[in-house]
Amino acid sequence: MPSLDETKEMPSSAQLPPEIILLVCQELAADRALGTLYHLALTASTVAPIALEQLYSLYDISPAILGTYGKRAWGTRWRSILMSTKGRTAYPYAAYLRTLSLGGNLDDVLSEMLGDKTVRQAFFAPPLEGLLCLWNDATRAQRHTRAYGLPRIDHAVTVSRCGEAIIEYIEKLARESDVKVALAHLETNSVPSGVLSAWCRRLGPGLISLRLRDGAILNKDIGVSLASECPNFNDLTLFYCLTQSAEDNSPQDNLPAFLNELQPNTLRNFEIMSKSSIGQKSLAALSRQSKSLRSLKFSGLSLDALRALDRLTECTELECFGLENDHFDRTDLVAQGLELVSKLSAWIGRCSSLRDFRIVHGHDALHLVRDLLCTSNAPLESLTLRHFSLMPTGQNRSIFEALARHKETLRELTIGHFWDPQDSVEKAPVSFLHPETTVILDSICELKQLKVLNLQGAWVDSLDFARIVEHLPQLEELQIMSYETLEDHDLLAFHAFPNLRSLMIVTPTTFSHEALVSFVKGLDPIRQNGIQIDIMAQDRENAPWQDVDLNEHIAAVNGSITLGYARNIDGDDDDSSSDSD
Missing domain, CATH: 3.30.750 (Transcription Regulator spoIIAA)
Incomplete structure (x- = not known):
């Protein structure tokens, strides 16, 4: 350690070269050390802009913006961002944003916080009064809270105005100072299609991902904007995609039209998190991304969409595949024909880079995973199989035994809640002591590299736990849902x-x-x-x-x-x- 005299000669953070300070701040940001970045910003005026840039680039995960410190801190952070667009802050906070979360974050501010009259008035005090939009009707809040008697906020318009203020500001700043736009990820709930299309054009090459509540707002114009102005766009997440326009409305105004306008083989990640009404047209359009897609996740697909999954069999570069059906959906793909199931299983088996495979509430999960487990050499690291049915007698053992083929790579395993094909939906899951499923534990105990194990709905007794403890010393996360x-x-x-x-x-x-x-x-x-x-x-x-x-x-x-x-x-x-x- 340096002596006291030596430490007197060591430079303070303010005396370090900006390049060194930037490297330190980038490392702190990578470690999500938000508190340290904040205190570092207070050390000197020369350090503040560097530290604040990294801090605000992570604003969407900060305790203040997530409401951990209460709604006033939450609102204060958002107000500081919006105030910076008016040139009323010491630093251009809005220009530092890499993620703009207008849906799940700013919209929550309006829902949970701005029903309080005092906070609402403080948040929209000048110069931000023009961002607030109230409903045209005279209806006022009826609940006897602090919001009682306040005019109702039009969330959609208010959020759109806030988003426009931020995007207009960073666009102008980039144009006038020749600074690259930092904003790369846009998340929103309910902006009009025309507004979203314009935002995409203006954000340009910096835009990488979109996260939307309803995919039905996507249309041909938005696809054109992304294809022509956003060459780095590669990630699309939809919370749901339910309305008829997803497939059936005007060919200019639906999801297939949007997907068909994207540059082929540019999309890396596509996910629908909840219910969707997509069908053959959307999946056919998505197949244009077959060489670039690395992650594909679906939830709530209709039977027609499941039948059309074979449109994606050219997507063999996948590293992550997920399929989750509704809890009460017992759709049986085998009943649609073994040829379809065999084709899908062979497709998954050809994905030689697959690392993460997940099927939940998939009646036919064992049929679909058979080639992946039994013949593929994919570097499988994570496997989830929940709420599935056993195959006919004699066909399950080979699949469960094949788990051990992946003992060198498999790090995470979730398995359980399966049914005998002769049982009704209402009956309890088959136990791990079922004659054909005891082999599961034998295979699990060979997975020496396993770090996460989740056993669900299993009759696993103390002796079984003793085996797991003995054979899986590397476990870091263990979840047990048993009946013993x-x-x-x-x-x-x-x-x-x-x-x-x-x-x-x-x-x-x-x-x-x-x-x-x-x-x-x-x-x-x-x-x-x-x-x-x-x-x-x-x-x-x-x-x-x-x-x-x-x-x-x-x-x-x-x-x-x-x-x-x-x-x-x-x-x-x-x-x-x-x-x-």
């Missing part, structure tokens, strides 16, 4: 996982207070620092009401423990959980 009661010796056995950082037990437990304290005391303060423990169905008769020791020891590793208690058969409605931080 776990006791003290089962909890203490988890000490064999020296790297465990997250433990969730959604199964009946009868852990004693002494066992819980012993388990927490045995945690490694370095390797298990920050561990999260959730025990969700603890027997009330074993409820550890004396939490002092538990709190003290979990705090020693900066961890948290949540205890949820099983329903009291006497109908006691006391608190069902307690938290220790």
